[in-house]
Amino acid sequence: MTDSQDSIIQKSKLPNSPEIKLHERSLSRTMILVVFVSLLLITGYTLTHLDTAGVQINQALKELMTTLNQMFLQPNAGTDGLPLLMEALGNSVLLSILTTIIGAVFGFLFAVLASKNLTNAYLGAGIRVIMAVIRAIPTIIWALIFSIVCGLGTTAAILGLSFHSIAYLTKAYSESIEGIDNAKIESLKVTGAKFWVIVFQAIWPTIVASFVSWTFIRLEINFANAIAVGAAAGAGGIGYQLFVASGMSFDFHETGLIVYLVILVTFVLEFIAVKIRQYYLNR
Amino acid sequence: MLEVKDLQKSYEKDKPALKDISFNIKPGTFVAIIGPSGAGKTTILRSLNQLIKDDNGQILLDGNDIRTANKTQLRKYRRQIGMVFQNYNLVERLTVIENVLHGRLGYKSTLAGVFGRYTQEEKEEAMSLLKKVGLENFALQRCSELSGGQKQRVGIARSLIQHPKVILCDEPITSLDPASAQNVMELLKNLTEEYNLICIANLHQINMAKMYADQIIGIRKGRLVFDEAATYYQRIL
Amino acid sequence: MQSPIKYLSHKGWHQTAIIAIIGGIYILGSQILNFDNLNGLLAVPKAFAWLGVNFKPTAHSMQYFPRIWQKLIQTVLLAISSTMVAAIIAIFVALLGSKVTGINGFVQTIVRAIASFFRNIPLVAWSMILLFSFKQSDFTGFLALLLMSVGYLIRAFMEIIEDEASETMLALKATGASYFQVIFQAVLPQILPSILSWILYMIENNVRDATLVGILTGTGIGFIFDIYYKSFRFDAAGMTVLAIIFVVIALETISNQIRKVIL
Numbered sequence: 107m108t109d110s111q112d113s114i115i116q117k118s119k120l121p122n123s124p125e126i127k128l129h130e131r132s133l134s135r136t137m138i139l140v141v142f143v144s145l146l147l148i149t150g151y152t153l154t155h156l157d158t159a160g161v162q163i164n165q166a167l168k169e170l171m172t173t174l175n176q177m178f179l180q181p182n183a184g185t186d187g188l189p190l191l192m193e194a195l196g197n198s199v200l201l202s203i204l205t206t207i208i209g210a211v212f213g214f215l216f217a218v219l220a221s222k223n224l225t226n227a228y229l230g231a232g233i234r235v236i237m238a239v240i241r242a243i244p245t246i247i248w249a250l251i252f253s254i255v256c257g258l259g260t261t262a263a264i265l266g267l268s269f270h271s272i273a274y275l276t277k278a279y280s281e282s283i284e285g286i287d288n289a290k291i292e293s294l295k296v297t298g299a300k301f302w303v304i305v306f307q308a309i310w311p312t313i314v315a316s317f318v319s320w321t322f323i324r325l326e327i328n329f330a331n332a333i334a335v336g337a338a339a340g341a342g343g344i345g346y347q348l349f350v351a352s353g354m355s356f357d358f359h360e361t362g363l364i365v366y367l368v369i370l371v372t373f374v375l376e377f378i379a380v381k382i383r384q385y386y387l388n389r
Numbered sequence: 390m391l392e393v394k395d396l397q398k399s400y401e402k403d404k405p406a407l408k409d410i411s412f413n414i415k416p417g418t419f420v421a422i423i424g425p426s427g428a429g430k431t432t433i434l435r436s437l438n439q440l441i442k443d444d445n446g447q448i449l450l451d452g453n454d455i456r457t458a459n460k461t462q463l464r465k466y467r468r469q470i471g472m473v474f475q476n477y478n479l480v481e482r483l484t485v486i487e488n489v490l491h492g493r494l495g496y497k498s499t500l501a502g503v504f505g506r507y508t509q510e511e512k513e514e515a516m517s518l519l520k521k522v523g524l525e526n527f528a529l530q531r532c533s534e535l536s537g538g539q540k541q542r543v544g545i546a547r548s549l550i551q552h553p554k555v556i557l558c559d560e561p562i563t564s565l566d567p568a569s570a571q572n573v574m575e576l577l578k579n580l581t582e583e584y585n586l587i588c589i590a591n592l593h594q595i596n597m598a599k600m601y602a603d604q605i606i607g608i609r610k611g612r613l614v615f616d617e618a619a620t621y622y623q624r625i626l
Numbered sequence: 627m628q629s630p631i632k633y634l635s636h637k638g639w640h641q642t643a644i645i646a647i648i649g650g651i652y653i654l655g656s657q658i659l660n661f662d663n664l665n666g667l668l669a670v671p672k673a674f675a676w677l678g679v680n681f682k683p684t685a686h687s688m689q690y691f692p693r694i695w696q697k698l699i700q701t702v703l704l705a706i707s708s709t710m711v712a713a714i715i716a717i718f719v720a721l722l723g724s725k726v727t728g729i730n731g732f733v734q735t736i737v738r739a740i741a742s743f744f745r746n747i748p749l750v751a752w753s754m755i756l757l758f759s760f761k762q763s764d765f766t767g768f769l770a771l772l773l774m775s776v777g778y779l780i781r782a783f784m785e786i787i788e789d790e791a792s793e794t795m796l797a798l799k800a801t802g803a804s805y806f807q808v809i810f811q812a813v814l815p816q817i818l819p820s821i822l823s824w825i826l827y828m829i830e831n832n833v834r835d836a837t838l839v840g841i842l843t844g845t846g847i848g849f850i851f852d853i854y855y856k857s858f859r860f861d862a863a864g865m866t867v868l869a870i871i872f873v874v875i876a877l878e879t880i881s882n883q884i885r886k887v888i889l
Contacts, residue, residue: 126512152707159763169759242874244837337750352754468802478797495802502807
């Protein structure tokens, strides 16, 4: 960009006056440019080679509009009825709360053991690698794997969601712990305090605000995952109802109501999260 | 000549932040506005270039009222009024000279500004201003690599390249260490004389105001409590 | 005024109460959902033992590799393109809707509402209704990921603009620069690295989400995993999982390296 500008300026300027550069070539600028351009090229390539299964886009869009209209403007409880849907919704919420609690407890323990400023390097590195692998596998695949052993149902869903939660929260918490000022830890170490005493007296109070906010972020993710697992792994809850309504009975009125219910719950979760975060930040 | 008449502002109803503020400032004057925090110093300063819209009153720059200007006119006024901030407000990722040149944007067509096209004269002026503030060797450094005092001097160079009649300094030395603070105040004082500027600075430090200012305006609870030449103020204290 | 000793005992009670409430919710929840904690815990080692035996790819399963790899690449391409298109839309919308660069309060509220609406519609719902109109094709998967990402990125970009650009925005406004000059000279250069960092994160995330979308809409890596899984070809399913792990960790590592340079 600059080269062409400079050449334009060059024509109008007096002879002999030295060129004034505005910036030097820097690794960071070049990197940003290279990454953006490559991503855009990949996008261009993908979009022009996309398999659309011969679908007429106009026709499909028209159909989509009809579907969206049925969903969002004429929602109703369909054949399942509101009580059943509410029960399924409640189950999904409980599922996400339980798995978040499991994730928070184990996540905190592993985070303490994995943080660079607390433990020996090998143990920490080992835990971090295992957690990275667990995180790399999508929640839905975890749920499917566990459902082979425990059978389709709640137990498989809970284990599947918990695994991913633990790995996610371990990383999040240990990043918070690693941000703690080392002096704080050392000042307790010199008093001869035991490891777990230091953890609960110095580390826990310092990170409690970020602990709470990460945990609630995970709760929101887990609610979304509970729906996904219910739909794609047959684990029940509102996700299963959503799957049946939209993919088997094609009742988009009911789909619409379910979507509204889900959005309502996420708003409530977000609201609670904001309130609790404020409480901990203001303390 | 900058004349302020009966300036009023309230953020909440019946709780005036500013009430009946009036003062005049001649070119070549370094003015300090002092007062406790929350007194309305920043509100006054930001009203002067209409970053905050006041409710009532007159702000006359060489006889023209800034308050009644439309959007285009306001942009023209703003480029005659430089501003220096407590937190420098530079684009940290850009180089020093790019940040200085930002002061020229108000003079450029939208398109030239959007693409950051500057003329050779502008670039040369930027370099000579950097020399004036003692940063000629830092032109190609990223601003994020500078110290606080250096950043503030970039901010001052950015306001000078606007060819301003007025420079507003919003707590210019609050974030600086004592040595850099003295340095920046000295610089502002000298520039005020050299360019015959009106320079208005919000300050917490009364000793700094006494040391450098030609005129001191005191604000308390949104009201003007005194407006005197600095010599008078030095005498009574 | 509380005495220090009273304060400490009060704090102790407070903590005990919170732990008791959370424990109570957990036990009650397990009861309602019929979740047997002990059996659940025991299932974990069993599951891994089972995985070790059945999911282990054999020499025989190498024949599936080319097909798995091809689907995986396709999935990554879809994740990248859906993220990029979403990012381009999101940056414009975020500029219109952020408190710093936004047009007015009304537009800001509308943008926030739309973003949060898009973000909170479950991916399952997007997948299924798009599948109904657009049939089983990559395009369906692309659209589902796109609609989801747009909501996330709008919110993220608005927060970035509000956090990082408000001060410089003010400074350039004070010089008399026009709106577009400020956007291009101050806001965009300042936020670009954070924007890119979020795009990289979203790509990683979309690769994982693409698995779910794939299972539901019959596209990409999710589809092929589902086929192997349902036809009990577990060695091939295991190989698919290994391939996913490899690609996700590779993406994460590359992203982290890029972040180190640009931030």
